[in-house]
Amino acid sequence: MRKIKFLLWGFLGILTFFWVIAATWPETFSLLSTRSVMINFTGVLGVGAMSFTIILALRPVWLESWLDGLDKSYRLHKWLGITALVMSVMHWLSGNAPKWATSLGLLERPERGPRPDESALPTLQQWFNTQRDTAEFIGEWTFYVIVLLIALALIKRFPYRLFTKTHTLLAAAYLAIVFHSVMLMEYNYWQQIVGVVSGLLMAAGTIAAALILMGRIGRNRKVAGTIEHIDLFPELSIMETSIRLDDGWRGHQGGQFAFVTFDSKEGAHPFTIGSGWTPKDPCINFITKGLGDYTNLMIKNLKVGDKVTVEGPYGRFIFSDGKKRQIWIGGGIGITPFIARMKQIAHKPEDHAIDLFHAIPFEDPKAIQKLTADAKTANVQLHMLVDGRDDRLTGEQLRTEIPDWKEASVWFCGPAKFGESLKKDLIANGLKDRDFHQELFNMR
CATH class of the missing domain: 2.40.30.10 (Translation factors)
Known part of the structure; x- marks a missing residue:
């Protein structure tokens, strides 16, 4: 999670820094004078976050090693999507709030000066200006679509089969936002690093969106x-x-x-x-x-x-941290990766000392027999914890049963809150943060 936060805030921080360098600041700050500033700022961060989100939707394997797995990439994808939604709402409000305030009499309508002579502007900028009305129209209606689609993605009760189909539509909506952003971005930005970075992100995002719409993910x-x-x-x-x-x-x-x-x-x-x-x-x-x-x-x-x-x-939940001492904890169906690992060790033995803790609601003889056989073949010490018979596994209990726990790496797969509780206890008592590995079940 630390890497996810670092990459998220680092990405947004760098984009903000580049924008600050390029921004034109008003002489006096007021609701109206800061309107264009906020529109530009939220626009740059919004399309940047959305571009990164679309790129991650391709399931780039090259990023897994750095983020510790595709499950972590999906968590970053989720938070970038939420960031894009927040920036989009702020962008929309920045454009419309002054108009509403003026119509309600809360602000005086600013006097319009003479229209600038555009004949001296570069030809490309003149063409961009002719597309403003179209870009604003497309941007506003696409914004409503994106809000709806992201809201559906965040509603856990929305069926997964429908989620995957509606989520794909975001790729098409993104292409419309790229057109909106290219046409309406401050023209002088394109000659500065914020424009170059934004352009590269949108170009990569456009390619990613096209691949998604063609069904080429994975x-x-x-x-x-x-x-x-x-x-x-x-x-x-x-x-x-x-x-x-x-x-x-x-x-x-x-x-x-x-x-x-x-x-x-x-x-x-x-x-x-x-x-x-x-x-x-x-x-x-x-x-x-x-x-x-x-x-x-x-x-x-x-x-x-x-x-x-x-x-x-x-995924990178592959037990390859160089530790000869490992502690595995599987809650419920979270036992699956450990079963796979034990079968792998059975084919190719390794010199590891491993304790496996598995919590189950009740004893099922057939399942226990298979798990016990896998553990024996892989030379893994199995600890079965049955609800109603045994106490819930705690960090204190684990530290008592495994005296050399500080020398081990801990691999957890199961209910998130259960894992967070164990991690908090073990780290508070001396385990290094990098030695606790947890797979994130939630992919949306």
Whole structure:
């Protein structure tokens, strides 16, 4: 999270600095005199944040190493989107509030001076000026569309299948905003660094938006496959699906995830991979729990022989921090990346001392038997915590049971608040922040 905040505020801070250098400041400050200043400032930050957001929507793998995974990139994508929304609202208010105040008699209507002679202006600037009315019209109506689409994206109850479709429309709306921004940006900005940076961001964003609209997100990372086996755990509402992949899969590491399309109408959903990888046996497993409408339907509707598409792998929850001592904590379905890692270690043993804590609502003999066998094969010390029988795992309990915990790295996957509580306790007692790794489940 620290890297996400650093990149977010650093990006906005640099754009602000470049704008301050280029800005023209009024001699006296008033609501009317600062109107154009605020319009320009919010416009630069708004289109900049929106451009970065669109670029991140392409799922750039090159950024994963720096941000610690695509799940972190999506969190940055979310906050940049919110920033773009806030800046857009402020931009809209900056343009309209003085007009409303004047119409209500709260401000005196400013006297209009003589229209400047545009004949001496550069030809390109003259053409830009002829497009102002069109650009303002497109910008205002696109603003209403963007507010609606971002609001829908932030409403968790809005169905995921509809979210993915409506979210794609933001790429088209972005192209309209680029036209609006290019035509209305202060002309002198284009000769300064703020204009150069904004132009590069909009150019990259335009390419990204075009790729999104053409359906090319992750296209070179998609592989077809066929469901080969389904194993059900009815008491836990869990299903393990084994998929035999066609040629083209790049291989994966335990702890990564993929976007899987089981139904073209539903679209791709992110699922953590629940198996290791051996090229000789190109199968990949996904362990899913019925937590919503779609995952519940999956358990009922999927069958052996169904065709699927798998896109990936993504993520940096891959246990490669150089620590020989590790502590794993999996809450509920958050056990999946640890199962994959144990299967990977079984194929290629490693010299690690590992303790795995797994919290479950109740004991399911079949699931426990499989997990125990995986742990034994990987030489992992398993600690099962059952609700109603054992106390909830706390930082104090973990520190008591693992005396050398300060020498370990901690890998957590499960409910966010549970992870935050453990992290706060362990860091307060001496664990380094960089040694606590947590995957962010929420992708929107």
